[in-house]
Amino acid sequence: MELRTLRYFVAVAEELHFGRAAARLHMSQPPLSRVIKRLESDLGSPLLHRSAAGVTLTPAGATLLDEARALLDRAERVRARVAAAAGTAILTVGMLADGSDRGAARLAAAFRRRHPGVEIRIRETDLTDPTCGLRAGLVDLALTRAPFDETGLNVYELRTDPVGALLCADDPLARRDRLALADLADRRWFRFPDGTDPLWQAYWNGGEPREGPVVRAVQECVQAVLWNGTVGIAPLGHDLPGQLAVVPLADMAPSRVVVAANEADANPLIHSFARIATAAYRD
Known part of the structure; x- marks a missing residue:
């Protein structure tokens, strides 16, 4: 029973979904399923109930989950102590x-x-x-x-965090319960410098090229909104000055x-x- 096999099993047992576990492990689903079936065969006991409703642990699977977590934790401690000894x-x-x-x-x-x-x-x-x-x-x-x-x-x-449009509190759109990106189409946005990772830039600009002040730090984003009335995207739950508001965006991925x-x-x-x-x- 290899540590890698135990890691695979723990991922499936924690996610209770082969697709999510495969994504977490950065692998495709078919080989992950084969590894778990081989583990069940080696142990001579089913570890998971598979049904159209999803995946659940059998009593044997719940026991293995506890033991596997303990073994993996112990293995990590051993590796860390060796790394420490090596400076x-x-x-x-x-x-x-x-x-x-x-x-x-x-x-x-x-x-x-x-x-x-x-x-x-x-x-x-x-x-x-x-x-x-x-x-x-x-x-x-x-x-x-x-x-x-x-x-x-x-x-x-x-973790995933929902996001919203960052606006001045006195902006008419700030009174709305929810917005869509189309509501902000004619507004100036804060944006990042040329050369910034394109995927990162595109996400925070709502997937469209934008015009507006270039910023590099969170406080620069805040000041761009306060001083220029620009808009942008921010995770919900940030601590913000009272002069700002974040309105949830219905069509933005978290x-x-x-x-x-x-x-x-x-x-x-x-x-x-x-x-x-x-x-x-x-x-």
């Missing part, structure tokens, strides 16, 4: 400097409990680089938002909070960080 017990984490992600506090506490000897260095970046220096080799991991070009990266989704790392980086602490982050943001 690699430092991780640099890039974060967008928006101060809005409360899940990061839970992640920090959970990681500190699991790896008390590992030093975490935080590198805050502006909104022009969604990978927070990952591609440039400035950080080991990025705790950020998607979408962006994921080529060569492992990306793990932690913003994905993710953790990303380079595929080629074999540092075991990176995999541990990703697993702890997934659990911390789920709680």
